[in-house]
Amino acid sequence: MCGKARPFRQRIVNSGAEPQKKVGHPEGQRPSAHQAAEPSPRNMKIPFIIAALIFLGLVLLLIREVRRSPGLMKWGKRPVWNKRLRIAFVLLLLIAVGLGIWSVFIEPNRLVIHAETIKIDSWPQELNGLHITVLADIHTGGPFIDEKKLNDVVEKTNALHPDLIVLLGDYMSGNTWHGHRVEPEVTAAVLRNLHAPLGVFSVLGNHDWWYDGKKVRRAFEQNGIRVLDDEVMELNWQGKSFWLVGLADVWTRPQHISETIAKTPPDATVIAITHNPDIFPNVPQRVPLLLAGHTHGGQVNIPFLGTPIVPSAYGPKYTAGHVMENGHHLFVTTGIGISILPVRFRVPPEIVLLTIVN
Numbered sequence: 001m002c003g004k005a006r007p008f009r010q011r012i013v014n015s016g017a018e019p020q021k022k023v024g025h026p027e028g029q030r031p032s033a034h035q036a037a038e039p040s041p042r043n044m045k046i047p048f049i050i051a052a053l054i055f056l057g058l059v060l061l062l063i064r065e066v067r068r069s070p071g072l073m074k075w076g077k078r079p080v081w082n083k084r085l086r087i088a089f090v091l092l093l094l095i096a097v098g099l100g101i102w103s104v105f106i107e108p109n110r111l112v113i114h115a116e117t118i119k120i121d122s123w124p125q126e127l128n129g130l131h132i133t134v135l136a137d138i139h140t141g142g143p144f145i146d147e148k149k150l151n152d153v154v155e156k157t158n159a160l161h162p163d164l165i166v167l168l169g170d171y172m173s174g175n176t177w178h179g180h181r182v183e184p185e186v187t188a189a190v191l192r193n194l195h196a197p198l199g200v201f202s203v204l205g206n207h208d209w210w211y212d213g214k215k216v217r218r219a220f221e222q223n224g225i226r227v228l229d230d231e232v233m234e235l236n237w238q239g240k241s242f243w244l245v246g247l248a249d250v251w252t253r254p255q256h257i258s259e260t261i262a263k264t265p266p267d268a269t270v271i272a273i274t275h276n277p278d279i280f281p282n283v284p285q286r287v288p289l290l291l292a293g294h295t296h297g298g299q300v301n302i303p304f305l306g307t308p309i310v311p312s313a314y315g316p317k318y319t320a321g322h323v324m325e326n327g328h329h330l331f332v333t334t335g336i337g338i339s340i341l342p343v344r345f346r347v348p349p350e351i352v353l354l355t356i357v358n
Contacts, residue, residue: 108144110348114351115352115353117355117357118289118354124358136292138171141182171208184208187219188225191220204217204229245273251276255279255282277290277292285328298347
């Protein structure tokens with residue numbers, strides 16, 4: 001799975017955290033991969049049918065109002081304003097229901113390819129054109145994220161032929177009214193089919209640690225996906241080496257940013273990966289690029305108003321996309337799944353393909 005990747009200076013930082021309570025099925029009662037990934041009965045089909053019927057009813061009502069006579073003439077004039085108000089009211093309802101259907105049932109089920117080039121002045125010429133695919137916030141078990149969708153993500157990612165694939169945490173979902181928990185072994189068993197010459201590497205997110213970070217890590221590494229939790233890895237591409245640094249999630253883990261980066265040689269080229277972009281101001285300038293997820297791009301982007309809610313201490317500053325600050329770069333992906341509310345509007349799920357050039 002790790003292709004030509006060569007391990008070097010690998011060391012786990014002991015954070016001193018309390019042991020995680022084991023979560024999962026009793027021994028001998030674990031569901032099979034197929035059973036565990038089956039959609040919950042609380043799926044989106046029935047709500048979609050109801051919403052579609054309401055939308056269709058409003059369309060028929062609008063047609064009726066357009067064809068309907070304004071009424072009898074009063075004082076020599078027809079009362080057209082009553083008809084116009086009725087049409088406007090039905091039209092507004094139709095737009096509202098249409099937007100609701102789009103943001104709940106259509107956009108969260110999309111999967112777009114977001115290709116972007118990041119230009120870094122200090123980037124070595126020998127590493128010019130490095131392609132990195134970024135996946136984050138899969139949230140298996142959430143709306144539309146089942147085993148079929150995971151296989152679709154894998155297929156589309158492999159079709160991009162990246163040099164390196166990074167997974168930026170939050171693979172887990174909780175048991176909610178719009179989703180259900182899927183064991184990490186199921187997600188890892190599908191993601192193991194991701195392929196890149198330099199390998200597939202991951203970090204863990206807050207949802208993974210809220211569940212059982214050690215269990216998630218074990219599931220991924222048993223399926224050939226290396227987890228970097230305050231750890232580093234030297235990679236060699238076209239005869240030139242660079243270092244991949246995995247930094248722990250800021251919400252759930254002790255922070256050892258400087259100590260972890262210090263594991264790399266002082267003059268090394270470094271790419272850092274983490275779950276939450278809020279660590280960006282604390283990342284040394286010698287790290288030219290940090291990749292992160294977590295925010296989901298705010299999930300909702302309202303025209304002229306932006307993203308009302310972003311899970312970041314910096315507000316909308318690190319919501320999504322490419323940010324350059326203090327001489328180094330941050331890229332935040334909007335992710336694939338959803339959390340808290342099952343909506344996306346103008347923030348589609350994405351697979352990111354970054355090209356790094358100087």
